[in-house]
Amino acid sequence: MSSLEQLRIVAFVCNWCAYAGADMAGVSRMQYPTNVRLIRLMCTGRVHHGFLLRAFLKGADGVLVSG
Amino acid sequence: MQLTRKQTDSCIECGECTGSCPISRELSGFSPRQIIKRAMIEPDGSLLHGREIWACLSCAHCSERCPADIDFPEFIRSHREEARKAGNSPHESHHGILQAIASLQTRNIKQQRTGWAEKVGAFHDTGEYFYFVGCLPYFDVTFRYLNLFPLETAQSVLILLNKMGVEPVISNHERCCGHDALWSGNEAVFRKLASWNVEVIKSSGAKTVLFSCPEGYFTFKNYYRKYFGDLPFEVVHMTEFLARELPGAELTFEPSSDAAITYHDPCRLGRCSGIYEPPRQLFQFLPETQFVEMERSRENALCCGTSAWMECSSCSKAMQMERLQEAAQTGARTLITACPKCQIHLTCAQSGTDMDLKVRDIYTYLLKRLSGDETHSK
Structure with missing residues (x-):
């Protein structure tokens, strides 16, 4: 599990900015690593620190909150 | 389990438990007496599937007064694992973060558990006394919103110990004592946490483990012994230790303007x-x-x-x-x-x-x- 590509990253992303950014990247055919799993929220204000711990508990190696 | 079943058979149905239960005063319909009676009639019945099994606080009001010495909290606890297996889970407070924190500690994680102590006092990696800090570092970050700083408790304990000439072991490898996991039907989590703690304390060479938290003390004293046999160290609560050692220590206290x-x-x-x-x-x-x-x-x-x-x-x-x-x-x-x-x-x-x-x-x-x-x- 040394390689960065093998790590499992959960990303909580805001519908209006980070998710739109990821969408834009896709539309522009830019590559981003496939080991990031996006969870779209209508606002990152919805994120409770319980979510972050739960992600780690379920086996995530890292959690990204973006919004 | 057999022990508890044997115990419940001795119920004389006096209702002292229900009369003493603080939950049954607020939640009409919750009755320890009836729960025991129903469990005798159908052991795998409604207890495992209802909300009642989670409503009990295990506060021991009932068992304290029971004339037949039935340990009702232990009876409830011993059925909670099965209730979970049957898909009946409790409502976890605070979005379940405290349960997640406990579960994460079953893994080989790196913690920062001693930062608070470096600021206020002297402690070591090995020694005669081990101060079991418990969940205070995690409570401290969780309950800031209440304007509470639970680490103040740990800092106060360390300062008091230092002033009494005791420089205890405080370990970065300590884990949650597993009390909550044990009482919410997660015995596997409890076992892992407990075996970590026993190893950590053994490797420190401590002969006495001091607890500021009653739950840690209670869990070590009763359940660690039950699961791991006799422990190679003594378990002492800080209030016991202070009551015993303060008279000999040269510490004096000041009057204050606090009312009673x-x-x-x-x-x-x-x-x-x-x-x-x-x-x-x-x-x-x-x-x-x-x-x-x-x-x-x-x-x-x-x-x-x-x-x-x-x-x-x-x-x-x-x-x-x-x-x-x-x-x-x-x-x-x-x-x-x-x-x-x-x-x-x-x-x-x-x-x-x-x-x-x-x-x-x-x-x-x-x-x-x-x-x-x-x-x-x-």
């Missing part, structure tokens, strides 16, 4: 461990301090309303308000407890009111009253 103080007996320290006197002895060291008892104290003390971070409800709030009002009625303006959770729960209930009552933990309070101490914080 009162004390809330935590379930795990009082009814479950029988430690009523040591905390009260500590108040006698405080000069010009009027100590008053609440109407219900010692074995009759009301529970703080929630256990194992689950099932916090209107019932919990009602009990907490009742307890706060009882404290206020004594005329005391400071309510002292020896349990971080009681302090958190009572502070939470008080936060929505205009009650003029300070909820303090016993170690922070003692340190505040110590002569010539400028180190205490916030």
Whole structure:
């Protein structure tokens, strides 16, 4: 599990900015690593620190909150 | 399990348990007597599938008074694992973060558990005394919103110990004691946490383990022995240690302008461990301090309303308000407890009111009253 590509990253992303950014990247055919799993929220204000711990508990190696 | 079944068979149906139960006063229909009776008729029946199994606070009011010596809390606890397997889970408070924190500690993780101690005192990796800090570092980051700093408790304990000439072991590898996992039907988590702790304490070479938390003390004293046999160290509660050692230590306390103080007996320290006197002895060291008892104290003390971070409800709030009002009625303006959770729960209930009552933990309070101490914080 040394390689960065093998790590499992959960990303909580805001519908209006980070998710739109990821969408834009896709539309522009830019590559981003496939080991990031996006969870779209209508606002990152919805994120409770319980979510972050739960992600780690379920086996995530890292959690990204973006919004 | 067999033991508990044998015990329940001796129920004489007097109803003392239900009459004593603080939950059954708030939640009509909750009756320990009937739960036991139903479990005898159909052992795998409604108990495993209903909400009642999670409503019990395990406060031990019932078992304290039971003439047939039935340990109702233990009876409930021993069925919770099965209830979970049957898909009946408790409502976890605070989005389940405290359960997640405990589960994460079963893994080989790197913790920062000693940062708070470096600032205030001396401690070592090996030595005769081990100070078991428990969940305080995690509570400290979780309950800032209540304007509470549970690490103050740990800091006060360390400063007091240092002043008494004890430089304890405090370990970065310590884990949650597993009390909550055990009482919410997660025995696997409890076993892992407990075996970590036993190893960590063994490797420190400590002969005595000191606990500021009643739950840690109770769990080590009863359940660690049950699961791991005799422990190679002695388990002592900080209030016991202080009551025994303070008279010989050259520490003096100052009078204060605080009005009277009162004390809330935590379930795990009082009814479950029988430690009523040591905390009260500590108040006698405080000069010009009027100590008053609440109407219900010692074995009759009301529970703080929630256990194992689950099932916090209107019932919990009602009990907490009742307890706060009882404290206020004594005329005391400071309510002292020896349990971080009681302090958190009572502070939470008080936060929505205009009650003029300070909820303090016993170690922070003692340190505040110590002569010539400028180190205490916030």
